[in-house]
């Protein structure tokens with residue numbers, strides 16, 4: 001059975017990622033890309049859907065023991081799990097080397113003390129757990145083949161044990177087992193490599209060299225960080241996570257490396273996040289830029305220009321990691337889902353929604369790139385002008401909004417505010433002399449949008465902005481109003497909105513829901529069931545509290561949010577207050593970005609005397 005979401009660690013090579021459970025099981029791995037079919041999908045089903053466990057041998061009825069402790073090795077994405085057993089202590093080091101050829105998952109087993117009986121259990125299931133590959137030996141190596149994929153299993157443990165044949169590796173129940181003992185000072189490597197099945201076998205792995213190269217990669221990358229303020233450890237872990245979610249060949253950024261981890265255990269709110277949302281990627285880029293990472297920002301801007309090329313007015317709200325447009329949503333009916341949360345979905349039907357806010361987020365990111373001196377790109381400026389031409393004619397339409405509701409379109413207030421942001425930042429671009437455009441017309445447009453929001457999206461009786469025009473509902477996206485500069489933080493309507501959200505959208509343990517989910521027909525998102533507190537919104541609340549001078553309260557909320565991270569510093573999308581556990585896709589860029597932003601804001605606000 002899969003672990004709790006917070007039991008998982010992330011390893012990755014910036015083209016795909018794996019989730020490793022506390023008991024040493026890899027339960028999720030898509031190869032060769034984030035959005036490829038999984039070869040281990042035990043996370044969304046059972047062991048029959050594929051897994052790879054390396055850990056101390058145990059009696060079947062006892063269940064695999066959880067590691068006694070685990071950590072990332074310094075500021076890296078190299079995971080170390082240690083088990084203290086009656087026979088001694090063993091360490092397993094898991095990582096994926098930044099790719100230079102075949103994608104690899106490497107596991108180095110190291111004897112720390114005593115002599116510990118160990119087992120590797122490998123059950124490959126291609127196509128998200130549906131296909132049992134043809135597993136056979138080729139030139140002394142074990143390979144699983146099905147259709148376009150081949151996955152190669154190599155280990156030096158047999159050589160070290162002096163075994164020429166299959167004395168310690170055997171197949172049973174369509175699973176490959178390797179039993180061995182590890183004594184103090186021993187180091188054995190286990191590697192899985194992926195290769196298109198029509199190609200020659202991948203080169204033999206070199207686990208120790210790969211480990212040194214992976215350590216170097218992360219150390220050098222982290223050294224570029226310009227943030228040295230409070231909570232640096234949490235900020236660095238979030239940055240490493242964001243880097244791991246970046247698809248290196250193109251600069252596209254996935255929202256999370258998983259699909260269908262539920263927003264409600266047992267519920268239907270299960271979505272595929274292995275794509276590049278303009279919204280999520282744009283805010284990721286802003287955090288990276290603010291912490292010194294310009295290369296990633298430049299790469300994403302290039303990705304954006306390629307993705308929207310040809311038809312920039314027909315912007316999609318998300319694309320594949322290489323800019324693909326068709327992300328057709330389907331359900332995998334052979335997978336029962338994480339803790340029976342069905343359906344499991346791949347693809348994402350929200351790709352063709354109208355979400356006006358993405359114009360604002362995208363243009364804000366381009367604006368920040370410009371302001372922070374990222375080398376000028378004329379195509380980016382042209383794109384920005386084209387996006388504004390589109391918005392001029394569409395800002396007053398109803399849309400699906402930031403939360404990608406699957407109910408009817410509405411005039412979401414946040415969408416209009418972000419349309420205002422898009423126009424405002426473009427006016428600033430023209431005013432800076434770096435582009436040309438009809439300034440007077442756009443200034444009028446900016447005023448029109450502002451007036452429209454303040455007239456139709458504000459409820460004077462309750463002194464709060466509302467979720468959409470004419471609605472009584474609140475929405476935590478309204479917390480962004482002061483952050484994007486639509487109104488100053490000391491405006492009474494801003495303060496009223498913050499207080500109303502705190503009053504009406506807080507969970508009993510003090511985190512923030514996106515909006516109320518009512519059962520029945522007036523349910524704005526058109527979905528059954530409920531969901532957890534949305535972590536991004538909870539960070540936004542901390543930001544707003546700091547902005548209106550309630551800095552100590554902001555700091556307390558921020559620290560409470562930090563305490564929700566798992567032992568490795570990772571956050572999913574949401575927090576289930578009732579069951580006190582993480583829910584939703586994991587780890588989630590949309591949670592780690594606001595963590596960084598709030599840390600930076602609190603530092604700037606003087607919360608730490610700085």
Ligand SMILES: OC[C@H]1O[C@H](O[C@H]2O[C@H](CO)[C@@H](O)[C@H](O)[C@H]2O)[C@H](O)[C@@H](O)[C@@H]1O
Pocket residue numbers: 255271272273277279280348349350402403404405406525590
């Ligand atoms: O709530 C319904 C929608 O949920 C997902 O969208 C959420 O995740 C996105 C990626 O992080 C984020 O950009 C968006 O704001 C969130 O609401 C799902 O991807 C959608 O298909 C679904 O309609």
